[in-house]
Amino acid sequence: MTDAPPVDLTTGVADLAAALVDIPSQSHHEGPLADAVEAALAGCAHLTVTRHGNTVVARTLLGRSERVLIGGHLDTVPEHGNLPHHVEAGMLFGLGACDMKGGVAVALSLAASERAPVRDVTYVFYECEEVASEFNGLQALADSHPELLEADLAILMEPSNAGIEAGCQGTVRVEVATTGRRAHSARSWLGDNAIHAASGVLDRLADYRPRRPVIDGLEYREGLSAVGIRGGVAGNVIPDECVVTVNYRFAPDRSVDEALAHVAEVFDGFAMTVVDQAPGALPGLDRPATADFVSAVGEMPRPKFGWTDVARFSALGVPAINFGPGDPALAHTRDEHVPVEQLDSCLARMRAWLRG
């Protein structure tokens, strides 16, 4: 792996976002991007910068009465024929443009330019958000340096179409397995085909009708999806195991335990193993800090479907909302992109709010 080129935080936010897209940073491989971010922030005399794995924290220490945390993850899902970036019709295309190097570019621009914000700011750029939560850089920071995450409000710049998205859905990931008995495929009747048995699992998934509960006036929307399947021993062997990895995204009126009980009910009769879990977060629009930001930015909150680290802040007792550029529906798609206009608009409104 070669070093990434230096990142210039004084360039326009769209150029900065484009430069970030062109530094590959698939989960577990954020090193070069974290290096570039750390080096750029270290050049800002008004910031105190620390590094924790591939997570970079930069703080103002101005003794303000309030502190706001502005965060974004550095990692992306795997490349999908969408590197390097390109700009077309006012849109920046490329891996991570939407989720969430656009938001990271806004936060980095703020970090460099806002030398004397009316609120102290903690900027957090972290690793491994797109993989199992055991690897999540924000959680690692909460475990090792919880004082760095103390704040009156956390704003995660995850894509939210430059509007405010409140709360977030939870997520559990389970493996549903079928078993059978191996045999030579030339005498298939002597075996018991675990892949054929998995038709029962896939049928339940295909037939599933997800909930759409309303919470604090916001309609959430659940999903139960196979995200992986594997089975097979050799080209002439009846397979004795098939494993379907299923991801359940659930509205924040359900706890993780309730979500797991529901999934267990859906796959009743099949063996199930939990591989990952993270609770949702209720919208919390009645919290003072949240209400204040909502009022200042002048946007009607919408429900957040994706799981984001607002749930982690929620668990730490820090009110948190999502506010960032890009359409969340484009996240993880091959042609994900972010409107340059939203980069500018998010930056302008955050800047105005930080300037009081």
Add this chain to the structure above:
Amino acid sequence: MTDAPPVDLTTGVADLAAALVDIPSQSHHEGPLADAVEAALAGCAHLTVTRHGNTVVARTLLGRSERVLIGGHLDTVPEHGNLPHHVEAGMLFGLGACDMKGGVAVALSLAASERAPVRDVTYVFYECEEVASEFNGLQALADSHPELLEADLAILMEPSNAGIEAGCQGTVRVEVATTGRRAHSARSWLGDNAIHAASGVLDRLADYRPRRPVIDGLEYREGLSAVGIRGGVAGNVIPDECVVTVNYRFAPDRSVDEALAHVAEVFDGFAMTVVDQAPGALPGLDRPATADFVSAVGEMPRPKFGWTDVARFSALGVPAINFGPGDPALAHTRDEHVPVEQLDSCLARMRAWLRG
């Protein structure tokens, strides 16, 4: 990889089979076993030994009016917690004991002991029978040295319960794929889940009723089986592709083209790619050389369900039958084994036939 220990061909056939089991030889990794076999045969002055990749050929050149080919493959399917060998209640257990190191041990014992057979003999010990036919060592030999395969009759010592199995079923392997559209799994309704779509493929497999046609008085038995499935991009991405590998074993009244047309009909509406194919072989019990061997061994032929290289000889115009120790139903199972009594019985009858 370390060298295998020397193989002693003068030991009893059961001890020899046990020694062969304990030299791992998964397909594509037959080198150490081929080395041991080649070295052992090179010590027999009455044999002319040649090596072709990991295939070893040993011939008598006595100028007899007839030549018989006795063959077996050196490779096994992957290990499955069944190494090293053990002997229990007169059975030799272990990876490949049944398919087909038992048969190879019989052939090696004959090669060493029969210095003046009434028929010239070509012994062929070859690589890569358990994987796609493009790698098959016998086919490689047919392509590079077809003269080495000339014979009046070929006897493959594949497991046939020490009886004669005639003809063999054909095999085709195809990949049946579903496609979809990626999206973040938190907004699954924006994607199109290719794994869920594969429920249609698995349902057709689970519902399939195979044919059991009767040919030359022998009842064959077909099978259509998933032998592999794969799909998934990341734990939070709706997958846009799922691939099911399907193996169709078909009776020898169907050609490869007819078999493929049938599979295409079963999976009508899904994309299908052919990855491997091999024709079956009709029983051919009316061929003089086959009838002669059947009469000498004194066994009623049965149909061969598994594909074996008799089909390759059939295509070369050489009559071929399966005759070897071990229950073919145990092939590729964790507890595959071979009765010591069948090793002895096959050896004794082959020896008697070669002595005239």
